[in-house]
Amino acid sequence: MPKLPVVSGKACRKAFGHLGFEEARQRGSHVVMRRGESGCVVPMHAAIKTGPLSGILKQAGVSVEEFTKALGR
16 A cells, blocks of 8 residues: 655645545635545645545545545646
8 A cells, every 4th residue: 555645735635626526615724525425624734644634535435546546647
């Protein structure tokens, strides 16, 4: 399994967009992304460290491999 990178909130939101997620709403610095029944909350910070990013991926039901592949697009 590849290691999770430290990414920005903007890059994370873009990667989830490539995976078919859409921005449902935003309140302050947090964006709610949805794809069907699954969804996640992405903080729009300069850097999202690996711990919180792992939780975001679990919440969304996305594997690390899928996410890193979407980041490379």
